[in-house]
Amino acid sequence: MEQFFHETVLLHETADGLNVREDHTYVDCTLGGGGHSAAILNRLNGTGALYAFDQDEKAMAHARERLKKHNSELTFISSNFEHLKRELTSRGVAGVDGVVFDLGVSSPQFDEAERGFSYRFDAPLDMRMDQRSLLTAEEIVNEYSFEDLAFIISRYGEERFAKQIARKIEDFRKRTSIKTTFQLTEIIKDAIPAPARRKGGHPSKRTFQALRMEVNNELKVLESALKQAISLLNPEGRICVITFHSLEDRLCKQIFKAASSMPDLPPGLPVIPEGEEPELTLITRKPITAGEEELNTNNRAHSAKLRIVEKRKGDG
Numbered sequence: 001m002e003q004f005f006h007e008t009v010l011l012h013e014t015a016d017g018l019n020v021r022e023d024h025t026y027v028d029c030t031l032g033g034g035g036h037s038a039a040i041l042n043r044l045n046g047t048g049a050l051y052a053f054d055q056d057e058k059a060m061a062h063a064r065e066r067l068k069k070h071n072s073e074l075t076f077i078s079s080n081f082e083h084l085k086r087e088l089t090s091r092g093v094a095g096v097d098g099v100v101f102d103l104g105v106s107s108p109q110f111d112e113a114e115r116g117f118s119y120r121f122d123a124p125l126d127m128r129m130d131q132r133s134l135l136t137a138e139e140i141v142n143e144y145s146f147e148d149l150a151f152i153i154s155r156y157g158e159e160r161f162a163k164q165i166a167r168k169i170e171d172f173r174k175r176t177s178i179k180t181t182f183q184l185t186e187i188i189k190d191a192i193p194a195p196a197r198r199k200g201g202h203p204s205k206r207t208f209q210a211l212r213m214e215v216n217n218e219l220k221v222l223e224s225a226l227k228q229a230i231s232l233l234n235p236e237g238r239i240c241v242i243t244f245h246s247l248e249d250r251l252c253k254q255i256f257k258a259a260s261s262m263p264d265l266p267p268g269l270p271v272i273p274e275g276e277e278p279e280l281t282l283i284t285r286k287p288i289t290a291g292e293e294e295l296n297t298n299n300r301a302h303s304a305k306l307r308i309v310e311k312r313k314g315d316g
């Protein structure tokens with residue numbers, strides 16, 4: 001089997017944050033190279049159960065091999081985590097004690113040129129995490145209207161020059177369709193004024209992020225999955241989410257805040273009526289970030305933020 005190496009981010013912080021207890025049930029929504037799953041399985045110590053999702057067949061195949069000694073506690077689910085509840089329910093699981101999300105793309109996915117995630121390699125504009133899905137980045141850049149392109153690049157990429165980039169894409173595709181990452185990178189460079197190009201990292205970074213998020217519908221899927229995860233948690237169960245950019249982090253923060261805040265009640269009530277307490281407790285008010293040692297060895301750790309919540313005790 002070819003090499004598949006993904007350096008896990010915030011490994012101990014996540015495993016500790018999940019508060020793994022033997023004989024309990026956990027879910028890893030983003031199996032990837034299997035780093036977080038391996039840490040959970042070690043703490044389960046041959047008991048309990050772990051359900052591990054990934055929509056990428058290659059990641060799944062490698063993790064199956066890496067984690068084969070845990071076959072009795074581990075169930076692989078080859079699916080988008082947007083189907084979290086459905087997939088667990090169909091396996092007779094109604095409640096879980098912890099859920100991990102370590103979002104985004106794994107290093108092997110980035111490094112595999114033909115997946116089209118990286119502007120470092122010349123490759124077809126694909127960017128699908130699940131190769132069974134239909135929408136590709138090529139279709140977006142060639143078919144979406146100027147307005148939709150500008151909106152996506154601005155919203156998901158937080159790119160200042162979104163309109164200029166969308167306009168250049170529109171001009172280019174009138175002549176010939178845009179097929180490769182390097183063609184797109186040239187178009188983006190052409191659209192961003194030279195002084196701005198010299199600052200703020202690679203000029204393609206934000207547009208590539210935006211396209212990947214659109215191809216994989218990342219924010220909508222995350223919102224739905226977080227809500228499902230909250231509803232699946234047993235009392236004192238926890239969710240750990242590692243995000244890599246501000247839009248994901250903001251979304252988690254908002255969902256967790258809403259589920260951990262007191263409802264609007266009439267003023268002057270002596271006690272909070274039963275059933276009106278918030279569902280969640282925030283374990284982290286500010287997200288956990290990587291320590292110096294990890295930052296020195298793992299480049300991806302620089303933008304990682306871990307948020308942890310716990311289901312309130314009395315909730316059924």
Ligand SMILES: C[S@@+](CC[C@H](N)C(=O)[O-])C[C@H]1O[C@@H](n2cnc3c(N)ncnc32)[C@H](O)[C@@H]1O
Nearest residue numbers: 008030032033034035036054055056080081102
């Ligand atoms: C950052 S990697 C996870 C790395 C893993 N925690 C480890 O320690 O090796 C993210 C993985 O999640 C998968 N993934 C991302 N979004 C997904 C989704 N919506 N449904 C299922 N899998 C997803 C990707 O295919 C990728 O393999």
